[in-house]
Amino acid sequence: MKALITGASSGLGRDMARELAARGYDLILVARREDRLRLLAAELPVRTEIICADLADAGAVYDLHARVRGEDVAAVVNNAGFGLFGAFSETDLDAELRMLDVNCRAVHILTKLFLRDFKAQNRGCILNVASSAGFMAGPLMATYYATKNYVLRLTQAIREEVRQAGSAVKVSALCPGPVNTEFNQVAHVRFASRGLDSRRVAAYAVDGMLRGRGVMVPGAEMKAVLALRRFAPETLVTRIAYHIQHRKNG
Numbered sequence: 001m002k003a004l005i006t007g008a009s010s011g012l013g014r015d016m017a018r019e020l021a022a023r024g025y026d027l028i029l030v031a032r033r034e035d036r037l038r039l040l041a042a043e044l045p046v047r048t049e050i051i052c053a054d055l056a057d058a059g060a061v062y063d064l065h066a067r068v069r070g071e072d073v074a075a076v077v078n079n080a081g082f083g084l085f086g087a088f089s090e091t092d093l094d095a096e097l098r099m100l101d102v103n104c105r106a107v108h109i110l111t112k113l114f115l116r117d118f119k120a121q122n123r124g125c126i127l128n129v130a131s132s133a134g135f136m137a138g139p140l141m142a143t144y145y146a147t148k149n150y151v152l153r154l155t156q157a158i159r160e161e162v163r164q165a166g167s168a169v170k171v172s173a174l175c176p177g178p179v180n181t182e183f184n185q186v187a188h189v190r191f192a193s194r195g196l197d198s199r200r201v202a203a204y205a206v207d208g209m210l211r212g213r214g215v216m217v218p219g220a221e222m223k224a225v226l227a228l229r230r231f232a233p234e235t236l237v238t239r240i241a242y243h244i245q246h247r248k249n250g
């Protein structure tokens with residue numbers, strides 16, 4: 001049985017690969033940095049296949065699915081993604097369009113194509129990595145937050161469709177707050193609060209995915225913040241989000 005993980009060269013993706021390997025899954029590791037994927041593969045006690053792909057390229061995303069379709073893939077983790085800090089009027093448009101392509105379009109394509117395969121087999125798990133950013137608007141990281149809203153809502157809706165169809169396929173979303181990975185360097189931010197340990201979040205995510213949990217929020221602190229958020233008006237939440245993001249300016 002194999003698991004495919006996008007964004008496996010670093011952070012949460014790399015740690016979810018380690019978790020899935022510990023549970024006996026052979027792995028298909030996807031990212032752009034081949035050297036990183038090779039280092040990870042060398043460390044893992046299972047069979048691994050490395051696929052270097054830029055998921056901002058829709059053609060590469062279709063090719064990825066076509067290449068592994070005949071294999072015994074039982075779990076897909078759509079984890080690759082990145083953020084970008086700055087006022088919307090100032091941030092680089094091309095970088096944001098690439099973000100939409102990686103964070104939304106690639107997730108959309110892979111979720112649909114693997115869901116079709118899994119539904120036909122009446123088995124399989126799909127885990128889409130959204131974020132706690134998916135629950136709100138994010139001034140100063142507007143595009144990133146919007147992409148994660150997209151991933152979360154898409155995943156919730158598909159999960160309900162699958163449930164209504166009586167299918168055994170499991171569809172889950174992971175919504176972490178800050179986690180210590182390379183995310184900050186890529187997005188040019190620093191966290192306003194202490195980040196969670198990536199390996200622990202990965203263990204929680206893989207466990208939840210295999211159990212078929214729906215929306216997963218790791219950590220008591222973020223669970224409490226999101227519960228409290230329900231009682232605050234949307235405009236207030238957006239204002240608070242602005243001030244939190246402002247403190248992240250790296």
Ligand SMILES: NC(=O)c1ccc[n+]([C@@H]2O[C@H](COP(=O)([O-])OP(=O)(O)OC[C@H]3O[C@@H](n4cnc5c(N)ncnc54)[C@H](OP(=O)(O)O)[C@@H]3O)[C@@H](O)[C@H]2O)c1
Binds near residue numbers: 012013033034102181
């Ligand atoms: N860290 C956090 O605080 C946090 C919180 C909530 C959600 N998340 C989400 O968690 C996921 C993983 O991020 P992370 O925190 O682990 O950050 P990370 O350490 O920067 O890892 C991001 C991964 O995505 C891959 N990736 C980025 N662009 C890609 C592209 N064009 N094609 C293929 N792969 C690409 C990177 O691989 P290459 O560069 O080698 O291609 C890397 O493996 C992301 O979706 C992120 O939005 C993170």
